[in-house]
Amino acid sequence: MVNSLQSLRTGSMPDEQQRISEVLEAGVEKPQVLFWQYDRAAIIMGCSQRPDEGQICRSESAGLAIIRRRSGGGAVLAGPWMLSVTVFIPPDHPVAKQNIIEIFSWLEQIWIDSLRACGVPCRGVDQAMIDNSKTISQQQDLKWACYASLSHGEVVSEDGRKLVGLAQIRKRKGVALVSGLHLYPSDWSLLSSVVVDNALQGNILEQLNSDAQSLSGTAAETLLPDLINAFAERIPEDFVRTKL
Structure with missing residues (x-):
């Protein structure tokens, strides 16, 4: 087993998004995995979400950067509490040729096996769970938040609270x-305060989500290297961990 923390990059969310863009623009010649932990809090919005003046002012008051990513979905508050894992796949790789449900299901199983190996109880989602989550999101006016609903390939706690969120960027x-x-x-209240100027919506988001530390009873700093190793051990042999 290699030192997993040597494979972990630490930096800002804008730096991570820039690195993802650079890799895709240069072209993915071999499968690669980028493990990233944010060194500060920031809000990232989906490509269809454009920060308005109020959101920009509130984010500045909170000391948060607010940026847009190249993939879809809703707003996310990222920081040291989140491990971001990006899997880069060449366009001619068999995995890349799968449809979106198949490719997300492929990644979902890797996450489930990795988390369970580290003592984090979890499960995948089915269509009924996805449909129900979207209904709740609509009823609670939470469609703006990425972690307010479920999609194919995502991972939840055994009682259905979201644990891993997914997005895809597909380029030539x-x-x-x-x-x-x-x-x-x-800090779900901080996210909702900035994005919709309503801290109370954070209470609902908190109920809809979970985290690896709470589910496993193991401190996050202890889980982190084990999770990276477990994930790397479960991806196909032609994938490599890289500092990118």
Whole structure:
């Protein structure tokens, strides 16, 4: 087993997004995995979400950067409590040729096996769970938040609270599967305060989500290297861990 922390990059969310863009623009020649932990809190919004003046002012007051990513989905508050894992796949790789449900299911199983190996109880989602989560998101006016609903390939606690969120960036020169695992709880009220100016919606988001530390009873700093190793051991042999 290699030193997993040597494979972990630590930096800002804008730096991570820039690195993902650079890899895709240069072209993915071989499968690669980028493990990233954020060194500061920031809000990232989906490509269809454009920060308005109020959101920008509130994020500045909170001392948070607010940026847009190249993939879809809703707003996310990322910080040291989140492990981001991006899997880069060449366009001609068999995995890349799968449809979106198949490719997400492929990654979902890797996450489930990795988390369970580290003592984090979890499960995948089915269509009924996805449909129900979207209904709740609509009823609670939470469609703006990435972690308010479920999608194919995502991972939840055994009682259905979201644990790993997924997104896909598909370009001519490669595919990036981006996933975010909450190592320990996020500040959901801070996210909702900035994005929709309503801290109370954070209470609902908190109920809909979970984290690896709470589920396993193991401290996040202890889980982190074990999770990286477990994930790397379960991806196909032609994938490599890299500092990118």
